[in-house]
Amino acid sequence: MNIYRQENRMNLPAMLYWTLGMLLGLLFFMLMFPAISKDAVVITEVTKQFPPAVIRALGLNTLDLSTVLGFYSYVFVFILLVGAIYALKSGISTLSEEIRAKTADFLVSKPVRRTEIAAAKALSVVTLILLQTIIYVPLAFVVTKLTTQQDFDGRIFLAINLTLMLLQLFFVALGLLLAVVIKRIRNVLSIALGTVFALWVVQMLNQTLADPALAYLTPFAYFDLAGIIASGGYQANYLVADIILIITFAALAGFIYQRQDMPSV
């Protein structure tokens, strides 16, 4: 419990900065909505005539930028990137920071099981992610409402935004695993940025190929925002894949952490 509280206290300010950054980014993009939505009507008209194969081949986006939710989804990709980097960074650093700061021997020599340490740390990261969602979603709703001045389906808006959390939990689990697998992590942020952007580029490639099997390779493909707008829900198989991977990565991380050799100063 002490570890959990200490971790929360240490990492809360950073989380707030990241959330603020996401909201500012959103505001910046949403301010362009009134200007773009007019042009977007024309684009939508034109692309509608393209056969679906061509749209895919050209990598055109299937979102209708003239509608609030379509435009929000387009912008939301950037929010997803930032959120994913934050989640991966938190996941990696929580299990590796002590070794870097040379406090690992101090912590693991306390009369607390290693599983408890790992669980408390992981739980703290997850708590902060959930808190971030709770802060971000209502404020994003306000920003969207104010900048667009239009009505949109709140339920679908929520469905879009919750993909952030589902994606972040994946990256937390991946981060925990990377933290115990990679020996001597020096630059957490370099690893986080590289990994997130590499997976995102795979998603960009995957969009054109539209190969359902390849889509399992990158979490960014699990939640198709255009599909959510159309159907109002997630695709069950990818949601299951997301959850299974989260549990597997986290469990594996805990297992390895227990057996990890902790350097003493």
Place this chain on the structure above:
Amino acid sequence: MNIVARELRANLKSLTIWCIAMILLIAVGMIKYAGLAGAGPGVAELIGQLPEAIKSILGLDWLDPTTIAGYYGVFFLYFMLLGGIHAVMLGAAIISKEERDKTADFLFVKPVRRRRVITAKLSAVMVNLVVFNLVTLLASMFFAARYNTGSSINRQIVCLMLALFFLQVIFAAIGAGISGLVRKPGKALSYAATLFLVMFFLSSAIELYPKIDFLQYLTPFRYFPIGPVMQGTFEPLFIVLTIAISLVFAGLTYLAFQKRDLLV
């Protein structure tokens, strides 16, 4: 010279991983092209019929993704992104890591001026960037040639790679400059990453809404528009900006780091 060698060895592992990732990415991307080329003539015709304004909004005004050169150009956007991350993190880490790893006192009590240490570190960065670009260049040429059925596009690839190198030099200089300025060693990487993300998002915003393109001077991602660069035209203004920004930030690294009270 010892420091250069030491830095090269220290960065060898990460450089190798980056190079392998780039080769894989190019390989996968070009396999994808093979699939796209099948849809060929029909798509090109369709694009040809579009009015200019719409082509420009869709980003198809200068590139036809169904030709291998056009496809490679679209693909190249991602190289700039990944290359940028590599460079900015490399530049920021190489200066700030001594303080973070508590090896600053060890290094800076050696009978070597700080100026020379920085020069050595920046030279190591340049070597890393050159290797990264050479590997990307060779892998691009190799995989493009494998799937290319028309005339060779090596010239275009070389031009684009030159742009990638310039972009990386800017970002590496920015990274180094930031870590020279920032006092808290842990923060340098965060600031560099934040700046990088802001520049990337700004570039995306300009793409989405071209009327704000007066902001393009603020983001290096806009300095080398892929279409013209592929034809071998670099805008002189942006070349000057590239050199100026790189020199200013590299200079800042020397100035700020020279006088700093190092945390040990």
